[in-house]
Amino acid sequence: MSGIRVEAPPPLKKFAFLDMPEISDKLLDFKEGNRSKVRLFIPAIHCASCIWLLEHLHTLHHGILYSSVNFPKKEVHISFQNDLISLRQLVELLASIHYVPEITLQDMEGSTSRKSDRKLLIKLGIAGFSFLNIMTYSLAEYVPGGDAIDPKLKQLFAILSFVLILPVVLYSANDYYLSAWKGLKHKIISIDLPITLGILALFVQSSWEVFSGTGIGYMDSLAGLLFFLLIGKWYQGKTYQALSFERDYRSYFPIAVTKVEQEEEVILPIRELRKGDTILIRNQELIPADALLTEGRANIDYSFVTGEAIPQSRHPGDLIFAGGRQVGSTIKLIIEKPVEQSYLTQLWNQSEQKSEKLSLDNLINQISQYFTAIVLIIAFTSFFYWIATDLRTAVYVFSSVLIIACPCALALTVPFTFGSTMRVFGKRGFYIKSTDVVEKIYRTTCLVFDKTGTLTLNRKMKTRFEGEPLTSSEQQLIRSLVQHSSHPLSTALYDTLPAIESLEVDQYEEIPGLGITAVIGTQRINIGSRLFVTGSETGEDAQESRVYIGFGNQMRGFFRFSNLYRANLKQVIDTLSHKYELHLISGDNDAERTRLETIFGPSAELHFNQSPTEKKQYIENLKKQGKQVLMIGDGLNDAGALRESDAGISIADDVFSFSPASDAILDAKQFAKLDKFICFTKQSFKVIRLSLLISFFYNVIGLSFAVSAKLSPLVAAILMPLSSVSVVAFATLTVTLLAQKKLNPELSTH
Amino acid sequence: MEAIFFLIIIGVVVAGGFLAAFIWAVRSGQYEDDYSPSVRILFDQKKPKKKKDEANSIQDNDTIDKKKEH
Numbered sequence: 001m002s003g004i005r006v007e008a009p010p011p012l013k014k015f016a017f018l019d020m021p022e023i024s025d026k027l028l029d030f031k032e033g034n035r036s037k038v039r040l041f042i043p044a045i046h047c048a049s050c051i052w053l054l055e056h057l058h059t060l061h062h063g064i065l066y067s068s069v070n071f072p073k074k075e076v077h078i079s080f081q082n083d084l085i086s087l088r089q090l091v092e093l094l095a096s097i098h099y100v101p102e103i104t105l106q107d108m109e110g111s112t113s114r115k116s117d118r119k120l121l122i123k124l125g126i127a128g129f130s131f132l133n134i135m136t137y138s139l140a141e142y143v144p145g146g147d148a149i150d151p152k153l154k155q156l157f158a159i160l161s162f163v164l165i166l167p168v169v170l171y172s173a174n175d176y177y178l179s180a181w182k183g184l185k186h187k188i189i190s191i192d193l194p195i196t197l198g199i200l201a202l203f204v205q206s207s208w209e210v211f212s213g214t215g216i217g218y219m220d221s222l223a224g225l226l227f228f229l230l231i232g233k234w235y236q237g238k239t240y241q242a243l244s245f246e247r248d249y250r251s252y253f254p255i256a257v258t259k260v261e262q263e264e265e266v267i268l269p270i271r272e273l274r275k276g277d278t279i280l281i282r283n284q285e286l287i288p289a290d291a292l293l294t295e296g297r298a299n300i301d302y303s304f305v306t307g308e309a310i311p312q313s314r315h316p317g318d319l320i321f322a323g324g325r326q327v328g329s330t331i332k333l334i335i336e337k338p339v340e341q342s343y344l345t346q347l348w349n350q351s352e353q354k355s356e357k358l359s360l361d362n363l364i365n366q367i368s369q370y371f372t373a374i375v376l377i378i379a380f381t382s383f384f385y386w387i388a389t390d391l392r393t394a395v396y397v398f399s400s401v402l403i404i405a406c407p408c409a410l411a412l413t414v415p416f417t418f419g420s421t422m423r424v425f426g427k428r429g430f431y432i433k434s435t436d437v438v439e440k441i442y443r444t445t446c447l448v449f450d451k452t453g454t455l456t457l458n459r460k461m462k463t464r465f466e467g468e469p470l471t472s473s474e475q476q477l478i479r480s481l482v483q484h485s486s487h488p489l490s491t492a493l494y495d496t497l498p499a500i501e502s503l504e505v506d507q508y509e510e511i512p513g514l515g516i517t518a519v520i521g522t523q524r525i526n527i528g529s530r531l532f533v534t535g536s537e538t539g540e541d542a543q544e545s546r547v548y549i550g551f552g553n554q555m556r557g558f559f560r561f562s563n564l565y566r567a568n569l570k571q572v573i574d575t576l577s578h579k580y581e582l583h584l585i586s587g588d589n590d591a592e593r594t595r596l597e598t599i600f601g602p603s604a605e606l607h608f609n610q611s612p613t614e615k616k617q618y619i620e621n622l623k624k625q626g627k628q629v630l631m632i633g634d635g636l637n638d639a640g641a642l643r644e645s646d647a648g649i650s651i652a653d654d655v656f657s658f659s660p661a662s663d664a665i666l667d668a669k670q671f672a673k674l675d676k677f678i679c680f681t682k683q684s685f686k687v688i689r690l691s692l693l694i695s696f697f698y699n700v701i702g703l704s705f706a707v708s709a710k711l712s713p714l715v716a717a718i719l720m721p722l723s724s725v726s727v728v729a730f731a732t733l734t735v736t737l738l739a740q741k742k743l744n745p746e747l748s749t750h
Numbered sequence: 751m752e753a754i755f756f757l758i759i760i761g762v763v764v765a766g767g768f769l770a771a772f773i774w775a776v777r778s779g780q781y782e783d784d785y786s787p788s789v790r791i792l793f794d795q796k797k798p799k800k801k802k803d804e805a806n807s808i809q810d811n812d813t814i815d816k817k818k819e820h
Binding site: 048051052055068069070071072073117118121122125126129132133136150153156160 | 751754755758761762765766768769772773776777779781782783784785786789790792793
């Protein structure tokens, strides 16, 4: 076990804002008399004993009536008696058993409901119910001897089928009508248009047969068709509930902040912060708005913003940008800009313009343009061909063509292929927002990387000692001292120095932003900035991080820290550089340029000293040149670029708690597979092409029946489910097998 | 002949009952969390009030200590 460090205890007043009625009322789902209900997001939920513990909260406090866990969402629902325990006490109780709820500004603005998901399930249930029942009525006619059924019974079956199909056509299918209509209004022929035509043709033709008493029609095929289509929709829509892809600054910022008003501390919701307010920021608290430091030594950890793990020190009079976290003592700040107008939040608001639009550029919609046209041409030609012989046959052939060409299998190809791709990626730590994103990754021509935190490791650094080499007893002294500090540089030092027995440390003191000092035996040791160790700042290099070591008053030398790149970075970049155009945009200085040039090779473009806005513009420019851009970043400073790009992947050490808004989240531990993930989308696309071939093959068979006026309900009832099932089985099986072959490291070929 | 009519009615009613049960299950949110019920079923049932407080508080402390370890 290396480096166990006790986390700094949470500040006592951290949850004080929950005592404010205007805040707590918004967080509560329900409040009546002395009973309240609340829903809290707790990222720490991960196992069965978490559920056990959280559902036995009532044994820890008698004010808690009931608690239940929603595991996939990592939420706990608690109902409690608010006269016995306040919301704040409840949250503090949870925090004390290490289940710290995450309460952010976003929770204040009402939670998003998942009603649409439930609606889809109900539609699916109704379609399934009708499908199975109608099938039992129709089956009798398909088996040998079916002709012998009593005509009265036949009539009853037909009427029952008609009654059962009504909720399917009127309710279960309504999303298709709406979407087809929306597409038409925007002059787009989406895949839903031929589906709608097929549904209508099936319904009209079958109803006519039922009421003219000629038969039962295609009711079973119609119900089955919708049942399969809705299963596809459901499969595609299943996503990762506990992950949030839509985070904006509101998910990171606290709800309230301590304001100093006439020497008194009051809690103020951050929405009400105005320019000129004085606020107090304690250890581990986030700075909510751009502000001027007035008192105290600020030591700001911007790792959420830039990915840079080493805190930056600021002096009174400096401007501090929002988004940083104070590490160390309490500081006082004067607000310069309200929260919404701060530098980072503005960047966010700008890029929020990118709204959802009906996209034409996805493969299925492109195909459906031609598909619909061809089907209509075939339908009309055969109609005019048959009109010469018999009008009734001509109408029958026309609707038969529309029925059999209904692109059920075609519409299922993408949901199932990309849906399975999403699942195999998800199992391996790469979480994708929706199936559209898989296609966007496939279309990518150009990859843009951020450096700090994306290519480099967040919490590990390479160290080199400058000066006379340290003796092993000196190393022992340094290691014993840094063991007591949780500063990232101390951690890095502790990890690099050889493991020797630790010595007893006396008079330990940590001065935030400066360094640590203590006495070991008779020796005083100072470790920290040049100012701290030598008393003068001259000779400090702003380009890199250094930690100076002093024994007594004697400066012994310094450690030089440099970023450590992620394992397998070279190999990942090598593979990708053969297939894509590579770019790097970093907010850092170009101290690492030569090293990165050797990794990225001569053809890649490297840019340094880029501000968040410049990063975003860079992506815009690439897009203007007609490139399909995939951005890979991590911090809030990449958020603009991630949103602007065609597909944005954010890399996160903890996928549940911190990642900027993006289309996909990659678990940092899986970075070595990034190239395989990206290249795998090409395999998925091959699977789609093959599945399309299969579905066209079925369509050709079906159409040959239809145009020759031989399409019977039996043929439809066999052909339509068969084509759907075979396409679905082919797509899911091939993707899963390919993933086992290509994505599992032990079997991979390169 | 009458038997068939009778069976059809029973069939529709039974299937309709299941459909109603399914819709109720969806509406009450049972499809939103398919993991925790499988764990919840293994929890001990509540014990008589007097003994429960002691027993559970000891168990709780155990679990909390385990949590802290990892």
